[in-house]
Amino acid sequence: xxxxxxxxxxxxxxxxxxxxxxxxxxxxxxxxxxxxxxxxxxxxxxxxxxxxxxxxxxxxxxxxxxxxxxxxxxxxxxxxxxxxxxxxxxxxxxxxxxxxxxxxxxxxxx
Amino acid sequence: xxxxxxxxxxxxxxxxxxxxxxxxxxxxxxxxxxxxxxxxxxxxxxxxxxxxxxxxxxxxxxxxxxxxxxxxxxxxxxxxxxxxxxxxxxxxxxxxxxxxxxxxxxxxxx
Numbered sequence: 001x002x003x004x005x006x007x008x009x010x011x012x013x014x015x016x017x018x019x020x021x022x023x024x025x026x027x028x029x030x031x032x033x034x035x036x037x038x039x040x041x042x043x044x045x046x047x048x049x050x051x052x053x054x055x056x057x058x059x060x061x062x063x064x065x066x067x068x069x070x071x072x073x074x075x076x077x078x079x080x081x082x083x084x085x086x087x088x089x090x091x092x093x094x095x096x097x098x099x100x101x102x103x104x105x106x107x108x109x110x
Numbered sequence: 111x112x113x114x115x116x117x118x119x120x121x122x123x124x125x126x127x128x129x130x131x132x133x134x135x136x137x138x139x140x141x142x143x144x145x146x147x148x149x150x151x152x153x154x155x156x157x158x159x160x161x162x163x164x165x166x167x168x169x170x171x172x173x174x175x176x177x178x179x180x181x182x183x184x185x186x187x188x189x190x191x192x193x194x195x196x197x198x199x200x201x202x203x204x205x206x207x208x209x210x211x212x213x214x215x216x217x218x219x220x
Contacts, residue, residue: 032207043116043200044211051207089154093207096142096161100154 002027004092006101013080014109021075021104023090028068032093035064035075037086038103044089048075080108112137116201116212124220129174129188131215133201136182141203143184145176148198148214160184191219 003026013019023033032051036044048057048064050073056065063076073090087105091098113136123129135141145157156169158176166176173192177185184201196219201212 034208036211041198041214041216043213044202046208046210049208091154091209093209096159096204096206097156098209102153 002030002092002094002099004090004099004101006088006090006104008104009102010105010107012107012109015080015082017080017108018076018078019080019106021077021088021090021106023073023075023101025071025073025092025099027092027094028071030068030092030094033064033066033073034091034093034098035062035073036089036091038089039086047088077106080106082108082110084108112203112210114201114203114210114212116199116215118215119213120216120218122218122220123191125193126190129186129191129195129217131186131199131201131217133184133186133212134182135203138182138203138205140181141205143178144202144204144209145184145186146200146202148200150197154200158186193219195219 005024007022034049035047037047038044050057050066061078066073085108087103089103091100115134143160146154148154158168160166160178163178174188199215202209
């Protein structure tokens with residue numbers, strides 16, 4: 001059974017810092033990996049999708065990497081802003097199913 | 111463009127009462143549909159998914175049921191709510207390998 005772990009569970013950084021969020025998974029037989037953002041009391045917003053054949057995806061200040069063989073993904077956020085404060089979730093996909101990690105709660109302080 | 115709706119946004123129900131949460135998707139046809147629950151302090155748990163009208167798969171044994179009476183409509187129900195059914199319920203749709211989430215319904219069972 002796939003298990004997804006995100007470290008750290010919570011992170012507080014000053015504005016302007018570059019930061020890395022980590023995601024690890026136990027079964028490397030995945031179709032894709034998706035990073036989401038969740039604001040308090042809201043639904044999930046898809047940030048980046050990396051297909052199993054890809055190694056990274058970029059969108060603006062966000063860069064996500066995928067290393068299937070080691071069962072790891074990272075989400076890199078450049079020049080963090082207070083508006084980046086949210087919970088970030090990674091999810092690994094196999095077929096039509098996603099398995100989610102527990103999330104990293106990020107606070108960016110002005 | 112595709113949009114996903116959920117209602118109600120919030121709901122407070124007494125133990126033993128029935129439940130009906132609705133999810134509809136616009137701008138696409140024959141989507142895969144999903145119901146997730148996010149309990150306080152816990153990750154997202156997949157409850158049900160559907161690949162077509164009348165086709166429902168349940169991921170965990172529980173007090174809830176799901177139905178898909180129309181192509182773009184997904185309903186989550188219960189005949190008698192339990193305290194443990196409290197949580198944030200998210201509906202999602204996916205064309206195949208990606209999933210897009212609705213705004214969620216906050217259910218409090220008292």
